[in-house]
Amino acid sequence: LGGKSPMIVMNDADIDKAIGGAVTGMRFTRQGQSCTAASRMFVHADVHDAFVAKLREKVDAMVMGDPLDEKTDIGTIISPEQFAKVKSYIDHGKGEAGAEAVECSAMPTDEKFKDGLFVQPVVFLGMTNDSKLAREEIFGPVTCVIKWTDEEEVLAAANDSDYGLAATVWTNDLKAALNFTEKLEAGFVQVNQNLVVQPGLSYGGVKQSGIGKEATLEAMLEHFTKKKTIIFNKT
Template sequence: AVCPSPSVFVGFAGGGGGSGRWRWGGAAAPNFKRVSLELGGKNPNIVFADCPYEDTLQTALLSSFSNQGEICLCGPRILIERPLYETFRDDFVERTRGLAVGDPRDTGNRLGAVVSEAHMDKILSYVELAREEGGRVLCGGQRVRVNGRCKDGWFVAPTVIEGLSPDCRTNQEEIFGPVVTLLPFDSDDEAVDQANGTPYGLAAMVWTDNLGRAHRVAERLHAGIIWINCWMLRDLRTPFGGMKQSGVGREGGFEALRFFTEPKNVCIKM
């Protein structure tokens, strides 16, 4: 309804790949409208053995389960260098089990309800799919029932899964919920291949104390925004947007100015 309107020259939308491709892209293209789309992702969180460990562990917890994982910039695929894998896995699972789920008005809770019953069912269906694909659920994986005013809420326990192949559906498709997978890697090349091995390219995180490695890996990652030893730090003057099926276009700073304005050539003879 918006794109075909002659009074609309450009459009921006955020959402899933299907809605972006068919609803916005399909409506904009026949009408020669510019459109900028942010369409989510399957962001990798790459943890090298020389990472700043405590910051990495705590921030990985936040980037996995903030807002119940319903943030397009969350990192649901945690890639861990093999020498650190078991230690990180055990500590991460222990802290995940300590996250309280329930009424968001209770300051002791860290996760609230997901957006709808249908979305809860989708999330739980992916947990079952992960089991079918050979994954092992280390914690979570079920609906959480609470008492009080939120007793009918759609709560899902924060879930950690290991043992899946990088190319399985659970690691390829956006779940958009409190579900993360753990994958080991043995080299920089393998980490980059796994990180880039999805249809998405919105964001990525790299954790290492080796600045040279950080630059080399970041250069090779197919992602619109890359955080080194941090997450969700952003200056609104810098470009933001994704690659591949994570969208087209950029917002922020001069990129937004270029997108939402049209250059003109005005010639005057005096």
């Protein structure tokens, strides 16, 4: 049922590990077409610039091209309709006051791909959590990196969403990690990693990201079956 999953990076986080988590978490290899995509990255002001520089370098190194070629890192958008939707969000973001669109990687140059549904990953800077791009699910390779300094304010911003599917926290401070994981309004929260749903791992969201869990036997029994009490009285 969708998501607008926050990724919160503290000033004491391992930046290289966080960058790996950002690339994996945004599912750039799927052109961002994932309900758990880390499409809101809240990065502490102390490490914001270094984070953005390393994220850009990492995504720039990814190859766009034929999805069936093993050398390809990034394929295409799934349909012309979704392609148009993603492009419209990017155009809207470029028109927002104070926004900066950092376009990464490079479009394939082979002539046979000229009509392909390729979109360069875009990292938007200078936006707030009130931006349309930070509030609505795009389902494309578009993320917003939002600078923060106050823990209570960033927690409130992360929770200020109609969605509540997934969230990640990046820090070496155990107390801070426990505080954020307790207060984040999301059904699937991770610290210092951004894995996709795994077999046997209960998975699901809250708010408009759905009701109930899946991916485990217990979750399936609880949410995909109905209990019935039957009593026989032998006459």
